[in-house]
Amino acid sequence: MKELVVISGKGGTGKTSIVAAFAALAKKAVLADCDVDAADLHLLLQPDIKQSHDFSGGKLASVITEKCIGCGRCEEVCNFDAAIFNGPANDVVEITYTIDSIACEGCGVCVHFCPVDAIEFKDAINGKWFVSDTRFGPMLHAKLGIAEENSGKLVSLIRKEAKRIAAEQNRNLIIVDGSPGIGCPVIASIAGADLVLVVTEPTIAAQHDLDRVAELTEHFKIPTVVCINKYDINVKIAKAIEKESLERNLKVVGKIAYDVAVTKAQIAAKSIVEYSNNGLKEQIVSLWESVLDTLKETANTKGTK
Numbered sequence: 589m590k591e592l593v594v595i596s597g598k599g600g601t602g603k604t605s606i607v608a609a610f611a612a613l614a615k616k617a618v619l620a621d622c623d624v625d626a627a628d629l630h631l632l633l634q635p636d637i638k639q640s641h642d643f644s645g646g647k648l649a650s651v652i653t654e655k656c657i658g659c660g661r662c663e664e665v666c667n668f669d670a671a672i673f674n675g676p677a678n679d680v681v682e683i684t685y686t687i688d689s690i691a692c693e694g695c696g697v698c699v700h701f702c703p704v705d706a707i708e709f710k711d712a713i714n715g716k717w718f719v720s721d722t723r724f725g726p727m728l729h730a731k732l733g734i735a736e737e738n739s740g741k742l743v744s745l746i747r748k749e750a751k752r753i754a755a756e757q758n759r760n761l762i763i764v765d766g767s768p769g770i771g772c773p774v775i776a777s778i779a780g781a782d783l784v785l786v787v788t789e790p791t792i793a794a795q796h797d798l799d800r801v802a803e804l805t806e807h808f809k810i811p812t813v814v815c816i817n818k819y820d821i822n823v824k825i826a827k828a829i830e831k832e833s834l835e836r837n838l839k840v841v842g843k844i845a846y847d848v849a850v851t852k853a854q855i856a857a858k859s860i861v862e863y864s865n866n867g868l869k870e871q872i873v874s875l876w877e878s879v880l881d882t883l884k885e886t887a888n889t890k891g892t893k
């Protein structure tokens with residue numbers, strides 16, 4: 589089983605459109621949307637949700653009002669000002685403490701210091717993850733709650749479940765729509781992958797982002813290739829990206845021209861290879877074939893080690 593992760597230095601490079609096109613071209617793949625902070629692969633693939641699960645990325649404290657003696661110890665020890673003297677009366681005191689769930693970082697210190705065990709420590713529900721069917725095969729995706737963190741943990745969970753389903757259904761490829769940027773979620777997206785495809789575009793900002801992403805994949809020793817999307821909007825920068833990629837030993841496996849059909853396909857909730865039969869489709873098919881060839885090469889290299 590092979591795992592291909594498609595990433596970009598930032599959002600808006602066309603990464604998800606390319607993933608959707610790959611999903612249409614692949615045979616027997618499992619799809620995983622690990623861009624959990626801004627998931628949008630579902631807009632193109634229209635998944636039919638079969639299972640929905642809560643995601644817990646940490647813990648949350650809460651006061652059991654009946655037990656609280658209002659001693660204020662929780663307020664003293666909390667470094668995040670999350671314990672507040674504003675709770676309802678009980679049989680012992682007129683005002684008890686409560687925990688502000690937004691401010692609580694789930695460190696557990698107050699639970700430890702409460703003299704009467706009046707603080708519960710439960711799993712915080714930070715989002716949901718789903719197992720769905722799409723017209724191209726099973727898909728794993730998630731929805732993180734607003735302002736919720738721990739997306740790296742959720743990404744790892746999505747990848748793990750994608751592997752489980754691939755093994756169960758004897759599917760030999762997992763295509764991951766990775767998180768953008770270079771932070772914890774993207775590291776969780778790429779760690780241990782067989783191949784990373786970086787989708788970039790010819791802008792100064794994207795050129796800079798590609799540099800940072802390349803450093804990251806180099807650091808984790810993950811085979812990496814590059815696709816320059818909308819290369820013809822600035823041929824000069826596209827050439828500079830090609831040159832820099834070569835210097836970094838990153839093969840440019842595809843250059844895709846700007847085409848308004850991509851936006852039209854998005855509006856029609858289709859992948860570009862379903863929507864268009866023009867030259868753009870040929871470029872994407874050629875990119876896909878190069879990616880598959882590179883995946884085979886990486887498998888051979890691994891096999892000879």
Ligand code: SF4
Pocket residue numbers: 651655656657658659660661662663685701702703704705706707
């Ligand atoms: S430490 Fe426990 S008993 Fe004391 S105020 Fe906080 S919750 Fe109430």
Ligand code: SF4
Pocket residue numbers: 648649665666667668669670671687691692693694695696697698699
């Ligand atoms: S769990 Fe930590 S952050 Fe949350 S209220 Fe208790 S001490 Fe504060």
